[in-house]
Amino acid sequence: MEDDGSKPKWRKDFPTAWNDDNYVTRRDFTKFLVLTSGALVVGNGYFVLRRPTDLAAEATPRTLVASTDELQVGGVKLFAFPTENDSALLVRTSDTEYAAYRQRCTHLGCPVTYSHDSNKLECPCHNGSFNVSNGQVLEGPPPSPLPKITLAIENGQIFAVGWEKQS
Amino acid sequence: MNKTERDVRSIQRTQALGLVTVFVLAILLIQLWLLTIAMEDFLAGHKSLALPTFLASGGCLLINLWLLRYVNKIDQDSGRE
Numbered sequence: 001m002e003d004d005g006s007k008p009k010w011r012k013d014f015p016t017a018w019n020d021d022n023y024v025t026r027r028d029f030t031k032f033l034v035l036t037s038g039a040l041v042v043g044n045g046y047f048v049l050r051r052p053t054d055l056a057a058e059a060t061p062r063t064l065v066a067s068t069d070e071l072q073v074g075g076v077k078l079f080a081f082p083t084e085n086d087s088a089l090l091v092r093t094s095d096t097e098y099a100a101y102r103q104r105c106t107h108l109g110c111p112v113t114y115s116h117d118s119n120k121l122e123c124p125c126h127n128g129s130f131n132v133s134n135g136q137v138l139e140g141p142p143p144s145p146l147p148k149i150t151l152a153i154e155n156g157q158i159f160a161v162g163w164e165k166q167s
Numbered sequence: 168m169n170k171t172e173r174d175v176r177s178i179q180r181t182q183a184l185g186l187v188t189v190f191v192l193a194i195l196l197i198q199l200w201l202l203t204i205a206m207e208d209f210l211a212g213h214k215s216l217a218l219p220t221f222l223a224s225g226g227c228l229l230i231n232l233w234l235l236r237y238v239n240k241i242d243q244d245s246g247r248e
Contacts, residue, residue, distance in 0.1 A: 026184045030238055033191045037231040040198040044221040047205045052212045109210050143211040 060162040065090050065100065068156045076114045078103065081149060081160045087111060088149055090158065091121075091132055100149035100160055101135055107142040121146060180241055187234050194227045201227075 060082045071077060071092040079100075081088040087103040091114050101121065103111050110125035120138060121130040128140025135146035148164040201220040208216040 026181070026188050027238055027242065030184065030188050030191055031235065033188070033195055034228075034231045034235045037191070037195055037198055037228050040195070040202050041221070041224045041228045043202050044198075044205050044217070044224040047209045047214075047217040048221045050209070052209055052214055106211050108207065143213075 060160075062152075063160045065151070065158045065160050068153060068158060071098075074116055074119075079160070088160070089114065089121075090151075093132055098151055098153075098158060099132060099135075100151055101130070102147040102149065105142055106137075106144045106146060107140070112146065180244075183241060184238065187238055191231050191234055194231055198224045198227045 063079070063081050065079050065081075066077050071090070073092050073094060075092050077090045079088055079090060080086060081100075081102075088100055089103045089112075090098060090100045093099050101112070105112050105123035105125065105128055107123065107126055107128055110123050112121045112123045112128075112130065114120075114132065115122045115129075118129070119132055121132055121135075123129065123140065123142065126141050128142040129138045130136065130142070130146045131138055135148045137143075137145060149160045150162045150164050152159045152161045201224045205217055205220040208214070
C-alpha cells in the first residue's frame with residue numbers, strides 16, 4: 001500500500017533514510033578525529049617546550065651507598081641518587097671494583113636489572129642490554145649508554161658523588 | 168525501483184564522507200607515529216626530533232582541518248536540498 005504513489009507507507013513511520021543516518025554518524029566521527037588530531041599536535045608541542053633532563057646540570061649530593069664488605073662479587077644493591085625519586089643500582093664487578101648506574105633504560109625509561117648469568121645490565125621491556133663495566137649499549141634499541149655514577153670509596157664506605165662523562 | 172536524484176546525492180555524500188574519514192584516519196595514524204618518535208627521542212635525552220615532528224604534526228592538522236571544512240561544505244549543501 002502506498003501513500004501518494006511515490007513513497008511507501010512505512011516511510012512515514014521511519015522517515016530517516018539509512019544513507020542519511022550513516023552520513024550523520026560518519027560526520028561526527030570525522031569531527032572527533034580532527035579534534036584528536038589537534039590533541040596530538042599539542043602532545044608534540046609538549047616535547048618542544050620541555051627540555052630533556054640534563055644530568056650534568058643536576059645537583060648531586062654526596063650519598064652513602066654501601067660499605068665495601070656489604071656485597072659479594074656479582075652482588076647488587078639498589079639505592080636512590082641523586083634524589084629519593086631516582087633509582088640507581090650498585091654492582092660489585094670484582095674484588096676491588098664497583099660500578100653504579102642510573103636504573104633507567106635510555107630507550108623508554110624502563111628499570112634495568114643486573115643479570116648474573118650474562119653479566120649484563122638488562123632492560124626487560126625491549127631486550128636492551130648494557131655492559132656492566134662501562135654502561136655501553138651491547139644490544140637492543142637503547143640509543144645511548146646508561147648514565148654512570150661516579151663512586152668514591154673512603155674508609156670502607158662507598159659514596160655516590162656525581163655523574164661520569166660518557167662519549 | 169528508480170532512485171530519485173535526492174537519493175543519488177545522498178549516496179554520493181555518504182561515499183565522499185567515508186573517503187574523507189579514511190583520509191583523516193590515515194593522517195591521524197601518521198601523527199600518532201610522529202608523537203611516538205618524538206617521545207622516544209625525548210626519553211633518550213635528545214631533542215633534535217621534537218621540532219620537526221611538531222611541525223609535521225601541525226601540517227597534518229591543517230590538512231585535517233581542510234578536510235573538515237570540506238565535510239562542513241557537504242553539510243551546507245545537504246541543508247540546502
